Amino acid sequence: MSGNESVDSHLSHDVLAFEYVTGVLRGEERRVFERLLHTNDSLADQVRFWEEQLMQLSDETDVRTPDADLWKNIQVRLNATTAHSEPVLTSKSLWPRWFMWAMPSLAVMVLAFSFLLFPPLKKTSGPNADYVAVLTDPQGAARLTVLTATSGKQLWLKWDSLNIAPEKNLQLWAVSKSDKQIRPLGVFAQTDIAQLELTKANWRLIKDAESLILTEEDVGGSPIDEPSDIVLAKGVCVLLAKLESAI
Amino acid sequence: MTASHDSRNEELISLVARCAIRDQAALKTLFERTGPYLNAVVYRIVKSDDVAKDVLQEAFLQIWNNAGTYRPHLANPLTWMASIARYRALDRLEVEQRLRERFVSADHEYSLDEHVSHHNPEHDASASQLKFNLHRCLLALSDNIKRSVELAYLYGYSREEIAQTFSTNTNTVKSWLHRGAERLKLCLETNQ
Secondary structure (H helix, E strand, O other): OOOHHHHHHHOOHHHHHHHHHHOOOOHHHHHHHHHHHHHOHHHHHHHHHHHHHHHHHOOOOOOOOOOOOHHHHHHHHHHHHHOOOOOOEOOOOOHHHHHHOOHHHHHHHHHHHHHHHOOOOOOOOOOOEEEEEEEEOOOOOEEEEEEEEOOOOEEEEEEOOOOOOOOEEEEEEEEEOOOOOEEEEEEEOOOOOOEEEOOHHHHHHHHOEEEEEEEEEEOOOOOOOOOOOOEEEEEEEEEHHHHHHHO | OOHHHHHHHHHHHHHHHHHHOOEHHHHHHHHHHHHHHHHHHHHHHHOOHHHHHHHHHHHHHHHHHHHHHOOOOOOOHHHHHHHHHHHHHHHHHHHHOOOOOHHHOHHHHHHHHHHHHOOOHHHHHHHOHHHHHHHHHHHOOOHHHHHHHHHHHHHOOOHHHHHHHOOOOHHHHHHHHHHHHHHHHHHHHHHO
């Protein structure tokens, strides 16, 4: 096989995708197919179909412990790469540098994150997100991801390992872009709430928010409508529609 | 999908997401959770611990680098990671171009038979409807086609190696696989 045309014309995309995923496409055939794959969405869909189906051939309980040094080797490679290029979240606190993160790069990461954290495997069942914020703790670990969906009618919440102290609640706040005021969005007694109906007022708060913060408060929320000093997590609020058109 | 399977998926998705924002601790957890499985996937193909180690390292670096492109609504996280690991293992096979002797080994033949015998659709149904459907559809294929698919996917056999295993020629294997792909697709779509 010598070019795109030959790969494309001999067989149906289905069969080619099957051969690619099983691994019997080798050498130039494979490379030609991979080039085609980058520009052909329908072919990529076929490949994903076969990847998901054939994955069922392998037994997930069939495991083989990797070499003891392997993680260290990976870490060395990562650090060698990132030392000259990109920031890496480590156990060192990123808290003081929070809002110094460049907005555009964070926004892109948040966008990626938002697609990742709501995991429906069917294309139609995910929230059609408008705004998103990933709230991370002082160590940089994500604690809560917030999405507004269906044009501001619903708030989607993805909690992550966040314990509420006895006789305490969590409260979510919006920090306004326009007047920098912090206003309450909701109080949570438990972290198993995945969706909330949004009032019009709260929807406006989110649309105007530059960031969201999550604090620990007494039961019922802050009595003075101001956040306590116990800030558990915070994150920049990003409008997805603008981002998507910008990417 | 079972609740534990969903919860495992959610955990993996979150970990991949954190890799996208460059959280090395997340990659380490991902490595701990999936490394033994992915290592088994890779080892079956490359048949060498040293090579598997190299391949798995490359695979995890690619998972790290590509984490931002992963889309959970398009692929199961473990499938996404296993695909990366398998493709890197296949690349390695090509680079090395070395003769593998495994398919003439009597022990290996035994392990293949053993592997096939584990595919009990009723048992698999409890684990996953997808698995159940695939195995039901595979059982509807001729034994040669079914085993060719397994040898290629699980063990990284080329068409030529499959042909040697069945003492036939490469064109016959091509034809088996094409027929297998068409019939499997039809069966899987009918049962979806």
